[in-house]
Amino acid sequence: MLSACMALIDSKAQREEFEIFYNDNKNLGYSKAYSILHDEQAAEDALSEAFLRLAKCFQKVHNLSSHKLRAYFVIIVKNVAIDMLRHSGSVNEIRFDDEIDYSDSEIEDVNIERLEECIKRLSEADRELLYLRYELELSHIDIAKSFGITEAASRQRLRHAKAKLKAELLKE
Numbered sequence: 001m002l003s004a005c006m007a008l009i010d011s012k013a014q015r016e017e018f019e020i021f022y023n024d025n026k027n028l029g030y031s032k033a034y035s036i037l038h039d040e041q042a043a044e045d046a047l048s049e050a051f052l053r054l055a056k057c058f059q060k061v062h063n064l065s066s067h068k069l070r071a072y073f074v075i076i077v078k079n080v081a082i083d084m085l086r087h088s089g090s091v092n093e094i095r096f097d098d099e100i101d102y103s104d105s106e107i108e109d110v111n112i113e114r115l116e117e118c119i120k121r122l123s124e125a126d127r128e129l130l131y132l133r134y135e136l137e138l139s140h141i142d143i144a145k146s147f148g149i150t151e152a153a154s155r156q157r158l159r160h161a162k163a164k165l166k167a168e169l170l171k172e
Contacts, residue, residue, distance in 0.1 A: 001048045005055035018058055022051060025070060028142065029077045035137065036081035046084055050077040067146030074136045118168035126161040133158055 002022055009015045029050055034043035053076050054061075061072060119127055132138045132146065144154040 001051065005051050008052070008055040009058055011059070014058060014062055017062055018055060021069065021073075025073055026051075028070070029073060032074055032077045032137065033081045036078065037084060042084060043081070046077060046081045049080045053080070070142075070146065071132060071136060074138070078136070115169070118165055121168055122161065122164055125157075126164055129154075129157055129161050130165070 002019065005018065005022070006015050009018055026047065029047045030043055033046035033050070034040065037043050037046060050073065054073055061069060064072065119130065122130070129143065129147075132143050133140075138146070140151045140154040140158070143158075144151045147154065147157075149157075
């Protein structure tokens with residue numbers, strides 16, 4: 001599969017860069033695909049398709065920072081996996097993170113539109129952190145690597161971002 005991807009990239013330097021990216025992120029991509037598909041073979045197929053899609057546009061995106069390129073790749077994997085579910089007719093169950101506290105009765109009836117509005121009012125850093133954790137389902141270790149911080153700092157920043165989001169939700 002790697003050789004098929006490499007054939008799509010013209011520059012030798014970009015092929016080497018892609019190979020490094022492939023080796024560093026294949027496990028992350030597989031785990032994301034498996035978390036959606038719950039099938040080993042389907043997850044491997046999704047991962048292969050995602051790497052092929054990335055290889056096709058690698059010339060345009062290879063200059064992104066490492067955490068943005070990784071996030072872009074995870075989005076590709078997620079979209080491929082969801083497309084596979086749609087084509088198979090399966091319904092994807094939404095997983096919620098166990099860190100979210102649903103016990104606050106003041107905000108239990110929040111609709112998606114209101115939540116999105118409140119998220120838009122957060123700082124870019126807080127929005128990116130929430131996106132990486134809850135949309136891309138990255139671990140604190142991966143988030144810490146992406147931001148160049150410690151795992152403890154990642155956890156602390158996430159707590160602050162969630163507190164800010166809760167405050168926004170309670171304002172209205």
